[in-house]
Amino acid sequence: MYTDRFGTLVQKLRLLPSVGSKSAQRMALHLLMRQRTGALELAQALQEAIEHIHECSICHSLTEHEICDICQDTERDDGLLCVVESPADVFAIEQSGSFKGKYHVLHGHLSPLDGIGPEEVGIPYLVQRLSQGQIREVILATNATVEGQATAHYLVESCKHLPIKITRIAQGVPQGGELEYVDSHTLHQALTHRLPLNQSS
Amino acid sequence: MYTDRFGTLVQKLRLLPSVGSKSAQRMALHLLMRQRTGALELAQALQEAIEHIHECSICHSLTEHEICDICQDTERDDGLLCVVESPADVFAIEQSGSFKGKYHVLHGHLSPLDGIGPEEVGIPYLVQRLSQGQIREVILATNATVEGQATAHYLVESCKHLPIKITRIAQGVPQGGELEYVDSHTLHQALTHRLPLNQSS
Incomplete structure (x- = not known):
C-alpha cells in the first residue's frame, strides 16, 4: 500500500522519541504534501548536526568545537x-x-x-x-x-x-504549585526542609 | 546557549506537525546522543522521499511512478x-x-x-x-x-x-462505541439511518 520510500521514511521517523506509526505516517504525509522544501532543509540540518556536533571533551555537554562555550567562558x-x-x-x-x-x-x-x-x-x-x-x-x-x-x-x-x-538541589513545592495537588513525598520534603523567614525562628 | 547547528536542527524539527520547541529539542538531543546513525538514515530517507514521491497524475494520491499502483491495478x-x-x-x-x-x-x-x-x-x-x-x-x-x-x-x-x-459513507456509532459516550449528533444520525434487521420491519 505504501510506496517503498514512503515506508522507509515512516520507519525512520519512528526513531524520533514518542513517535508511533500513526504519528510517523502523519509526519511523512505532512512533509510530502505541505513541506517539501522544509523536509530537505530538515535532512540537511540532520546531516550537519551529526557531522559537527559532538561531546565537549571537558564537560561532555554538546558542542561544535573541541571545548564548549561554557567550559571556555572565563567569566564563569x-x-x-x-x-x-x-x-x-x-x-x-x-x-x-x-x-x-x-x-x-x-x-x-x-x-x-x-x-x-x-x-x-x-x-x-x-x-x-x-x-x-x-x-x-x-x-x-x-x-x-x-x-x-x-x-x-x-x-x-x-x-x-x-x-x-x-x-x-532543593526539593519542594514547585513555583505555582497548589498544595492540594502536590504529592505527599514532595510535601514531606517541603516541610522537612522548611526555611526560616525571620531572625528568631 | 544552543550551538548554531543545534538551533537550526531544533527549528527544522518544528516543521513536523504537533512538534513544539520542547519536543523538537528532545528529538534533537535524542538523535544526537542515542541515534546518530538513525539520524543520518532519516536524513537520507527524507531526501529520497522528496526526490521520488509525488502525486499520481490520475488520482492525486502519492506514488513513486507516473501513475500509482491502485490506478494501474486492472483488477479493481x-x-x-x-x-x-x-x-x-x-x-x-x-x-x-x-x-x-x-x-x-x-x-x-x-x-x-x-x-x-x-x-x-x-x-x-x-x-x-x-x-x-x-x-x-x-x-x-x-x-x-x-x-x-x-x-x-x-x-x-x-x-x-x-x-x-x-x-x-455512513455515519453512526463506531465499532466498540458505548452509547453513553457517543455525541448526540452521531446518535441522531445513527437513529435516523437505522437499518432493518428482519423482513417485516
Missing part, C-alpha cells in the same frame, strides 16, 4: 560544578539564568538492572575531574527521580574522600 | 470512485480492506475563510474525470467534519448534471 566560576544527567538539563538550567559555574554532564543515571553502572554513566571521569583540586563545591542536579536520587547518593559516596563541599 | 473496479480529502484517507481505507474500486484524492476540503475554494481543492478536475463516462458510482468519503460535509455537499451540487450515482 571554575570552583562551582553542577552535575546533571543530560545536555537537556544544561539547557534548562541555563534558561533559568540562575547558575554561573561550570557543568558536568553524566551519561544519564545509574540503572543496574539495565547494565548501566558507574563506568557507563561516567562517574570515574567525574571523580578524576574533581580530584584536580580546582573545584570547591559540586552541586548534584541529577533528576529528582528514584534513579536520579540513587545516582546522587552514589556520587556522594564516591566523592567523600575529596575536600569538596557537596550539595543537592 | 474502474466504475467505482471513492473521493477522499488526503492520501492518509486512502491508506486508512486500504487498511480496512473493504474497498476494491479506484480513488480520487482532493487537496483537503473547502475552507472559504482560508481562501480555499473549489479550484484549490481540485473539484473541477474531479468533475472532468467523472464526465469521461467510465464511472457509475462516486462514494463521497470526505471527513465527517463540518468542512468535510460542506465539501461533500458542494460535490453533490457539482455532479448533479452527470448520470452518476452519488453516495456518502
Whole structure:
C-alpha cells in the first residue's frame, strides 16, 4: 500500500522519541504534501548536526568545537560544578539564568538492572575531574527521580574522600504549585526542609 | 546557549506537525546522543522521499511512478470512485480492506475563510474525470467534519448534471462505541439511518 520510500521514511521517523506509526505516517504525509522544501532543509540540518556536533571533551555537554562555550567562558566560576544527567538539563538550567559555574554532564543515571553502572554513566571521569583540586563545591542536579536520587547518593559516596563541599538541589513545592495537588513525598520534603523567614525562628 | 547547528536542527524539527520547541529539542538531543546513525538514515530517507514521491497524475494520491499502483491495478473496479480529502484517507481505507474500486484524492476540503475554494481543492478536475463516462458510482468519503460535509455537499451540487450515482459513507456509532459516550449528533444520525434487521420491519 505504501510506496517503498514512503515506508522507509515512516520507519525512520519512528526513531524520533514518542513517535508511533500513526504519528510517523502523519509526519511523512505532512512533509510530502505541505513541506517539501522544509523536509530537505530538515535532512540537511540532520546531516550537519551529526557531522559537527559532538561531546565537549571537558564537560561532555554538546558542542561544535573541541571545548564548549561554557567550559571556555572565563567569566564563569571554575570552583562551582553542577552535575546533571543530560545536555537537556544544561539547557534548562541555563534558561533559568540562575547558575554561573561550570557543568558536568553524566551519561544519564545509574540503572543496574539495565547494565548501566558507574563506568557507563561516567562517574570515574567525574571523580578524576574533581580530584584536580580546582573545584570547591559540586552541586548534584541529577533528576529528582528514584534513579536520579540513587545516582546522587552514589556520587556522594564516591566523592567523600575529596575536600569538596557537596550539595543537592532543593526539593519542594514547585513555583505555582497548589498544595492540594502536590504529592505527599514532595510535601514531606517541603516541610522537612522548611526555611526560616525571620531572625528568631 | 544552543550551538548554531543545534538551533537550526531544533527549528527544522518544528516543521513536523504537533512538534513544539520542547519536543523538537528532545528529538534533537535524542538523535544526537542515542541515534546518530538513525539520524543520518532519516536524513537520507527524507531526501529520497522528496526526490521520488509525488502525486499520481490520475488520482492525486502519492506514488513513486507516473501513475500509482491502485490506478494501474486492472483488477479493481474502474466504475467505482471513492473521493477522499488526503492520501492518509486512502491508506486508512486500504487498511480496512473493504474497498476494491479506484480513488480520487482532493487537496483537503473547502475552507472559504482560508481562501480555499473549489479550484484549490481540485473539484473541477474531479468533475472532468467523472464526465469521461467510465464511472457509475462516486462514494463521497470526505471527513465527517463540518468542512468535510460542506465539501461533500458542494460535490453533490457539482455532479448533479452527470448520470452518476452519488453516495456518502455512513455515519453512526463506531465499532466498540458505548452509547453513553457517543455525541448526540452521531446518535441522531445513527437513529435516523437505522437499518432493518428482519423482513417485516
